[in-house]
Amino acid sequence: MRFDLTDLRLCLLVAEAGSITGGAERAHLTLASASARIRGLEETLGVALFMRHPQGVIPTPAGRALLAHAQRVLGQIEQMRGELGEYAAGLKGNVRIASNTVAMSEFLPDLLGAYLAEHPGVEISLREQTSSAVVQAVLEGAADIGVVSDWIELTGLETVPFRQDRLVVVTPPGHALAARHEAAFIDVLNSEFIGLTGPSALAEHLDGHARRAGRPLRYRLRLRDFDSLCRAVAAGAALGIVPLSAARRAADSLGVGVVPLSDPWALRMLVLCVRERDALPVHARHLLERLQTTPAAPDRPSTT
Incomplete structure (x- = not known):
């Protein structure tokens, strides 16, 4: 046959x-x-x-x-082609990455751009999914590398730490909440919010916690990215919940308040996950090594 x-x-x-x-x-x-x-x-x-x-x-x-x-068959063929490609100029490799919202928006663009600049024969297919969908994609072989939060079930996958992700509330300048050192998620659920348009892994994550608290988030507006969201918050429209890195940029340029969420789930470790490191195509294996060895910036939240 x-x-x-x-x-x-x-x-x-x-x-x-x-x-x-x-x-x-x-x-x-x-x-x-x-x-x-x-x-x-x-x-x-x-x-x-x-x-x-x-x-x-x-x-x-x-x-x-x-x-x-x-x-498995196609993966082995890709691995063979990639390894033989070490000796052949111009051979292209494609690495498939599935990532949650925060990693895709805040951490991966610079890292992947630098990697591609150094490896002109490589292409990267990057798509945003919820952490659970990322895990499924890696397990089923639809993605070579996944980037997820470590709270998700990762049985059957090899993982390495990637970055720390802290979620914070951003407020309009001078907002009363901005004077607080931290806030619990349930304490801000009576407020109105600016959110991300769907499908957004972070939006689904926040909406899930709000439903479990019995108080759904009320969105006045949904925008495509964290920077646009923070600009709307700075104008006084409502509150927002974003990664600390995005909040720091907005605090420097727009003067928004930054209030860390005190909930345990708001401080997460992002991890890289693969089904089997040694079975990865050569380009995917090289990229995984680059991502896990790139030093992470220290995560020290500031509300000033």
């Missing part, structure tokens, strides 16, 4: 997209060609690989088994 690598890659892309149409687009195939390839593979194997439903497709148990093997 022979397996076409294009078919295996297509199955992975279909599973990741949740539809044959989405998988075909990512594989740069027509829908008709992608459908025919999957049907042909199912006929060859004598078993259905995907269950079709109105919203798309989901893998069958046989499909999940095939996807696991396909990921």
Whole structure:
């Protein structure tokens, strides 16, 4: 029984997209060609690989088994190509990273930009997901490297520390709350907030804690990034909750107040996670080593 690598890659892309149409687009195939390839593979194997439903497709148990093997096979091929590429100029490698909001917005841009400048033959696919979705992506082989908060279940993954992440409340200049050294999340839930537009991993994280407290966050406005959020807060619109690094920038440039949240979940360690370090493609392994050895700035909150 022979397996076409294009078919295996297509199955992975279909599973990741949740539809044959989405998988075909990512594989740069027509829908008709992608459908025919999957049907042909199912006929060859004598078993259905995907269950079709109105919203798309989901893998069958046989499909999940095939996807696991396909990921290993394609990963080994990518690793071989990457290692041989050490001797061939111009060979491109692609590293897939799934990250939560804070790491993606505050820590990764500078680090990844510097890495790419030093490695012109490498491309990086970066997408934002909740920490639980990042873990799932790494476990299923849809991402080479994940960046998550250490409060999430990480069984089955290898992890290394990356950065410390402290969530703080930003207030308009002169706001009464700004005089406090810290505040509990539940104590600010009666206030109105500026938040992030969805899908945002941090917004989902905060909304989850608010629901558990029985007092949902009330948003007056949602914006795309932390800097825009802080500008709206500085204008007096409402409060915001952002990482300390973003709050420091806003405090320096806009004069917003910075009040650390006292809740244990507001101080988190971000970690890098992989399924198996030694099985990573060479470019992903090199990037992982770079990210974990880059010194982290000390995290000393200030409310002045």
